[in-house]
Amino acid sequence: MDNLHNASAHLQELDARHHLHPFTDSPALSRRGARVITKADGVYLWDAEGNQFLDGMAGLWCVNVGYGRREILDAVAAQMQQLPYYNTFFQTTHPPVVELSAKIAELTPEGLNRVFFCSSGSEANDTVLRMVRHYWASVGEPSKTVVISRENAYHGSTMAGASLGGMKPMHKQGGLPIEGIEHIMQPHWFLHGDDLSEADVGVKAAQALEDKILAIGADKVAAFIAEPVQGAGGVIVPPSNYWPLIQEICSKYNVLLVADEVICGFGRTGNWFGCNTFDIKPDLMAIAKGLSSGYLPIGGVVVSDRVADGLDAGGDFNHGYTYSGHPACAAAALANIEILQSEKIVEKVAKTTAPYLQKKLSEFASHPNVGQVRGVGMLGALQLVPGSEGKKSFYKPDETGVSCREHCLANGLVMRAVDDAMILSPPLVISETQIDELCEKALKSIEQTFA
Numbered sequence: 001m002d003n004l005h006n007a008s009a010h011l012q013e014l015d016a017r018h019h020l021h022p023f024t025d026s027p028a029l030s031r032r033g034a035r036v037i038t039k040a041d042g043v044y045l046w047d048a049e050g051n052q053f054l055d056g057m058a059g060l061w062c063v064n065v066g067y068g069r070r071e072i073l074d075a076v077a078a079q080m081q082q083l084p085y086y087n088t089f090f091q092t093t094h095p096p097v098v099e100l101s102a103k104i105a106e107l108t109p110e111g112l113n114r115v116f117f118c119s120s121g122s123e124a125n126d127t128v129l130r131m132v133r134h135y136w137a138s139v140g141e142p143s144k145t146v147v148i149s150r151e152n153a154y155h156g157s158t159m160a161g162a163s164l165g166g167m168k169p170m171h172k173q174g175g176l177p178i179e180g181i182e183h184i185m186q187p188h189w190f191l192h193g194d195d196l197s198e199a200d201v202g203v204k205a206a207q208a209l210e211d212k213i214l215a216i217g218a219d220k221v222a223a224f225i226a227e228p229v230q231g232a233g234g235v236i237v238p239p240s241n242y243w244p245l246i247q248e249i250c251s252k253y254n255v256l257l258v259a260d261e262v263i264c265g266f267g268r269t270g271n272w273f274g275c276n277t278f279d280i281k282p283d284l285m286a287i288a289k290g291l292s293s294g295y296l297p298i299g300g301v302v303v304s305d306r307v308a309d310g311l312d313a314g315g316d317f318n319h320g321y322t323y324s325g326h327p328a329c330a331a332a333a334l335a336n337i338e339i340l341q342s343e344k345i346v347e348k349v350a351k352t353t354a355p356y357l358q359k360k361l362s363e364f365a366s367h368p369n370v371g372q373v374r375g376v377g378m379l380g381a382l383q384l385v386p387g388s389e390g391k392k393s394f395y396k397p398d399e400t401g402v403s404c405r406e407h408c409l410a411n412g413l414v415m416r417a418v419d420d421a422m423i424l425s426p427p428l429v430i431s432e433t434q435i436d437e438l439c440e441k442a443l444k445s446i447e448q449t450f451a
């Protein structure tokens with residue numbers, strides 16, 4: 001044990017000296033030392049000191065098929081031997097990227113048949129911004145350039161991704177948002193509902209889109225972008241009337257509808273895509289994460305035939321990445337999708353494990369320190385509140401979530417805190433017994449937080 005501890009301490013020391021972490025307060029991290037994760041299997045992680053954690057977040061919402069899937073490793077190794085790298089620029093292609101494009105077209109909603117590849121969700125959304133503007137220019141409406149997004153949305157960390165996102169702390173750094181991006185309210189009943197019903201919040205949040213389009217002028221609005229379920233913002237499942245209203249408004253004003261499926265895609269909501277779950281008909285879809293279950297970095301933008309035809313009319317799209325459609329990443333994605341399909345993982349989530357998870361989570365609603373339970377598919381949020389007197393109307397965000405997250409880790413569970421909502425997005429292969437374990441650990445951690 002001492003040896004393990006010393007090895008871990010050595011890594012922590014080097015890490016503090018040389019590694020700049022994303023979304024991390026470096027001095028605070030240096031004082032306590034990073035958690036050093038050394039291995040993973042199924043839904044579990046181990047740190048360098050041998051502690052085991054149930055990964056309630058599937059890494060960063062991405063390891064949909066769970067850790068340690070040999071099939072993906074073998075597919076990547078074989079592809080690395082055959083063709084480790086080649087690009088897809090200048091009229092070139094290769095077998096894995098062709099096969100993956102066709103597979104994605106088969107899985108995505110009807111009418112979305114072509115894919116532009118990149119390496120992450122952020123790059124996918126950067127691509128979206130340039131693509132929708134290029135589309136409108138190509139079809140003779142170059143004034144349509146503004147993209148409307150939502151407050152508290154997360155669309156990535158690049159300049160365009162963070163600007164499309166609606167997170168104020170991100171906008172404060174680096175002079176964001178960039179020009180031509182506007183934000184409207186999110187359909188978050190718990191936070192913004194006041195005395196309104198959920199349906200009223202759905203109408204109000206959708207009306208905000210119409211008002212914004214009218215204020216800017218429909219002839220200047222290129223697109224509206226949104227996650228089917230806001231993930232990093234706190235697993236905000238919209239009221240059921242929200243998406244139908246949004247769809248109607250986008251078509252009324254000829255505004256492209258972009259679904260950011262980076263979290264929701266590949267089974268997370270109990271269907272292949274969040275668009276299936278909420279009956280959204282998008283013009284473009286950003287994908288990443290679950291596309292390869294995070295085994296290798298790959299993302300993309302899937303476009304409708306209308307958008308593809310428009311882009312075709314515009315000649316060269318002067319955009320692309322060295323690793324667009326990287327062969328090894330494409331092979332990983334194909335093997336991942338093969339696992340999802342052959343093991344009927346999405347179907348099992350829909351029929352068995354997601355209803356079980358949602359039922360177990362709903363039991364938290366009677367807890368005095370849980371103000372709201374949100375969830376769909378394999379996504380969940382437990383909104384913490386100070387006590388039963390603090391349910392909804394007395395709610396004020398504080399640091400309770402961070403404290404609860406620390407208790408979770410001490411109890412062998414990875415959950416994420418978004419303000420004081422505790423977030424869940426476990427691997428889709430989690431079993432009912434493991435869901436029991438997860439909920440027991442979450443309950444214990446909540447009790448300790450408020451003890």
Ligand SMILES: Cc1ncc(COP(=O)(O)O)c(C=O)c1O
Pocket residue numbers: 060119120121122123125154155156157227231232260261262263288289
């Ligand atoms: C909805 C959504 N879009 C985009 C991104 C950015 O993806 P990446 O971190 O791969 O750049 C994320 C990441 O969490 C996300 O949740």
